[in-house]
Amino acid sequence: MTLYQKVQSVERIFDQLDKELGSFQKSTGLGCVANCGNCCLKPDINATALEFLPLAYHLFINGEAEQWLENLQIDKDNKICPVLNKIIAPGAKGFCSEYAHRGLICRLFGFSAMLHKNHKPMLVTCKPIKENKSEAVAKAELHIATKTNYPLISNYYMQVRSIDESLGENLFPIRIAIEKAIQTVLAYYAYRKPPETRKIV
Known part of the structure; x- marks a missing residue:
């Protein structure tokens, strides 16, 4: 499989x-709190290199x-996601400057389930959503407990x-995961002709 195919x-x-x-959020009303971005400020977010390959x-x-690679290697003491926008620009979807290319963890957190003891699925969400959208959280928890159509992290x-x-196996701090993804792409094309039209926009 070529890198582009991956x-x-x-x-x-x-x-x-x-x-x-989208279906899960529509059924439950679950959604982020406006202008929050607290999860993006967490210094202990872990991810795989593969989910940041796009x-x-x-x-x-x-x-x-x-x-990007140079900046990541210079700023090694910074633990915050390097894709973070600290100020939301007019018309922006949120704090992520590369929202279309955000990782799997960024897409799942807040609106998915994780298997706990006895393989029981439990909602994985954040404190702001729990405090500000308690009715939607209750609907989401009921949905997960009684139905099968919800995002399961492990799947x-x-x-x-x-x-x-x-x-895709090992988890790293998010900055390192992004750094490894960039290194993978640069190494792959070091001795190959760069792609011309295969742009992800």
Whole structure:
């Protein structure tokens, strides 16, 4: 499988997840608190390199990958996601400057379920949503307890890992995961002709 095919495969999983998330949110009313972004400020977010391969590829074809890699390596003490917008610009969807290429963890957190003891699915969401959208949280918890059509974190990570186990198995702090994804793309195209029209926009 070529690197571009891996990017496409990850994107297909993201598309599938977006549809399932949309259906789940529509059924429950669950959604982010406006202008929050607290989850993006967490210094302990972990992710795989593979889920950021689409971002790394996007940066590469736009001539930004090497600069991003340099910035990440210079600013090693910073634990916050490097894609974070600290100020929301007019018309922006939120605090993520690369929202279309955000990772799997960014898409799942707040609106998905995790298997706990006895393989019982439990809602994974944040404190602001729990405090400000308690009715939607209750609907989401009931939905997860009584139905099967909801995003399950382990299912999506297994799907991603099946694309490339070496890139999709290990979890790293989010900055390192992005750095590894960029390094993977740069290494792949070091001795190959760069793509010309295969842009993810």
